[in-house]
Amino acid sequence: MSDTESKPTPKTEAPAFKAELLCEHKLPAPVLGFDLPAHGNTCYAACLDGGIYEVDAESGAHSQLGRHESYASSVHLIPGTSLLLSGGYDGALRFYDLAQRKTIRTVNAHRFWSWQTAVSSDGRHVASVTGQYQCGGYKYEPAPETEPSVKLLDAQTGEIVHSLSHVPPVQSVAFSPDGKFIAAGNLMGEVRVWEVATGKQVSTFATPSFTGWGIIKGHYYTGGIYAINFAPDGEQLLVCGMGSTTDPAAGNGKQLWQRFAWREHPPKQVGAAKDDDIGRGLMETLAFHPAAKYFVMAGRLFNGKWNTAFFDADSGALFHSLDAKMRVTHARFHSDGSQLFLAGTTDQGKKKDGKAPESGRIKIFQLG
Numbered sequence: 001m002s003d004t005e006s007k008p009t010p011k012t013e014a015p016a017f018k019a020e021l022l023c024e025h026k027l028p029a030p031v032l033g034f035d036l037p038a039h040g041n042t043c044y045a046a047c048l049d050g051g052i053y054e055v056d057a058e059s060g061a062h063s064q065l066g067r068h069e070s071y072a073s074s075v076h077l078i079p080g081t082s083l084l085l086s087g088g089y090d091g092a093l094r095f096y097d098l099a100q101r102k103t104i105r106t107v108n109a110h111r112f113w114s115w116q117t118a119v120s121s122d123g124r125h126v127a128s129v130t131g132q133y134q135c136g137g138y139k140y141e142p143a144p145e146t147e148p149s150v151k152l153l154d155a156q157t158g159e160i161v162h163s164l165s166h167v168p169p170v171q172s173v174a175f176s177p178d179g180k181f182i183a184a185g186n187l188m189g190e191v192r193v194w195e196v197a198t199g200k201q202v203s204t205f206a207t208p209s210f211t212g213w214g215i216i217k218g219h220y221y222t223g224g225i226y227a228i229n230f231a232p233d234g235e236q237l238l239v240c241g242m243g244s245t246t247d248p249a250a251g252n253g254k255q256l257w258q259r260f261a262w263r264e265h266p267p268k269q270v271g272a273a274k275d276d277d278i279g280r281g282l283m284e285t286l287a288f289h290p291a292a293k294y295f296v297m298a299g300r301l302f303n304g305k306w307n308t309a310f311f312d313a314d315s316g317a318l319f320h321s322l323d324a325k326m327r328v329t330h331a332r333f334h335s336d337g338s339q340l341f342l343a344g345t346t347d348q349g350k351k352k353d354g355k356a357p358e359s360g361r362i363k364i365f366q367l368g
Contacts, residue, residue, distance in 0.1 A: 027360030131168025278306015
């Protein structure tokens, strides 16, 4: 080969993806709800002790903004406002003015628990889902709802805009990215989608993969869809929970997610976690990275290698995973995509000197 001929460029491997723990913050009780703003270092947690906490993401210092009469199950910043929303097992939705640091409105939305809430990206609407599993027949199917399972409210006034019917209990809810649709999933793996403007149901489908039927310690249904998310383009819906098992109380079903083209008639499944990628446990949260190239699923580990995993958005392939060493109830990305926040709980342990240990956790991972 002459000096003037070009030499082949040696191939270099792409750097491995990393998720490195930056810090860990403790809270008084397990975190059931979590949110963080697009900018700034303050995040918010809803905890098992009923408290709604404001947390400094750098120092971990926290202060209580308000309290529910039972477990606080969710918390959300309302975009474009200084308002914060929380839901709880007291069935109430509470609105806080962050500038004044006080509760400005309480809406008794449900007679039963508020399992989960959601806020539209335009800040116009909030949603809350409820429902109790009660045996409805000899096949142990859920009894009909005793109140509307999905409530859609005006985020500014707290007025109920639509009361929507579903099969209880309904444990997950999400708005489409453009705020025009709302989807909710239940214990039996059924998803319903409504148009926000009219309250008209526009799609429904069911997957039995997330319903657990107990035959070891008792006959009952448990499990269900614990998290539901629209894909960033709004064309698909992702759901996760716990795959079927004969002992649902043990939480040993598959660490499963599935994806559906909800606009098609009929809707069809277009993707799912691969058996070789998953272990066993209850998955409770889904989050898309801001660049929309991948998403995270996380929850509680029963058996396997991970309870937090990163999946390619197009292929669905798992490309990174970790054991967060805690039950993860919420995963959220920083708006610039550089960090992943995991909120949840460690083992609650025993009281010491009459005081419960600080079992709530927020862990922040640097991504690269």
